[in-house]
Amino acid sequence: MHNDYDHAIGPIGSECCDSRYDAQVSEVSSPQTAGAGAPRGRIDKRHAILGAAFTVFAREGYGQACVRVIAAEAGVAKPTVYNHLGDKENLFRHAMEAAGARALTASLAVVAELRAEGATADDAAALSATLEDVGYRLLLCSCDERSWALRRLLYAEVGKFPELLDSVWGHGTHRVQEALADRFARLTLAGRLHTADPAQAAEQFFALLTGPMEARSRLGTRPVSDAEAREVARAAVRTFLRAFGPGPDETA
Template identity: 60%
Template sequence: MSAAPHSSRPRSTTPRGRIDKQQAVLTAAFTVFARLGYAQARVDEIAAEAKVAKATVYNHFGDKETLFREVVRALSETALTANLAAVEQLVNDSDDLPANLREVGLQLARCYCLEESRALRRLVSAEAPQFPDLLDVMDEVSHRVTQALTDRLARLSLAGRLLIDDPELAAAQFTALLTGSVDTRSRLATRSVPDAELRAITEAAVATFLKAFGK
């Protein structure tokens, strides 16, 4: 009798329960840090929010500072994934490029306006004097999204769909058209922006972008 074939998927060495508790602590910590700020947040409050023992928080993250950094990194990764998924929808062979740009722009604006994204920007900005390196974490997300958008715009230019000499600059300008207006409407991330307003912002951003780079 032949042996059963080995699975090509690597087996996890981390128990499922440990991963679940770690995620629960990260989620709870973000809630508490966003509400109280780093200095006022206490580990016992985070443990209570996560419904775990205080020792569990320390077992997973060691101390409050490490936990805070991991919270910012985890939320930044989540934001990056969502933004990259939006950019991937910009394709060369769309029958309606303006509509495609509007859809991508709207998804990016929605990502930027999520409560978690707004709370993360407020939190990192407030704690920047003590944790300046976390600004680099946020900047890396912006950089990777801009690079992904640069690649998509370069392909559209090569395909003759847009007239762009500097795709990276065009990507930065498209992003600025979206986020600049959103920052104004959201009062620097302190209020939510209704979806109807996001659609209007996106319409205006795409119209301006196509006046500069459309054929």
């Protein structure tokens, strides 16, 4: 009868669902009957479902994951899942988009820090330290378990869900690299960097960070130590600054 779900039937107050469920989706409950028999509220079932869906999809893959398990993980009956999101495909899409948005905001926050810190220090050593710190925190974001799971699922199902490439991945990396390129451009104008093409520099900075990490963390299946992450960030920044740091202005 009804074809378009997502907020067509309007099961709960789901139209205002722009509020990203921040950390864990299983404990925030409407401030009534708090701590009583019912462990969770009524209005955030949707968040619980999306979170559980991502967890299960990440653990078992889209094809192998079954909705019953997702419902169980969310502490919810199976019809409730279908009532909220109507379809396994839609469920997957929304779970991925939510996870992507969360990962994006984390990375953007790190790059935003570069704006703040980068303005304070002035000498070359300070710039190097700042870049290293930003790189390290960017690596922490990128090496988060949920982040790896997101990338794996994206890789896996890009054939069946091509639109997720844009809505989850493309926009994200583009915006992060754009913000990075903005900072590099300003640093170049200030004479502290020599990036003829800031966008390309940002692209390569990102590659120098995440590329080595992919191998070292075994595609995200092995937790990477803080020391190793810092070492990768240090190496990346060293190479980056040798190539783009202050020096001969041979802007090709």
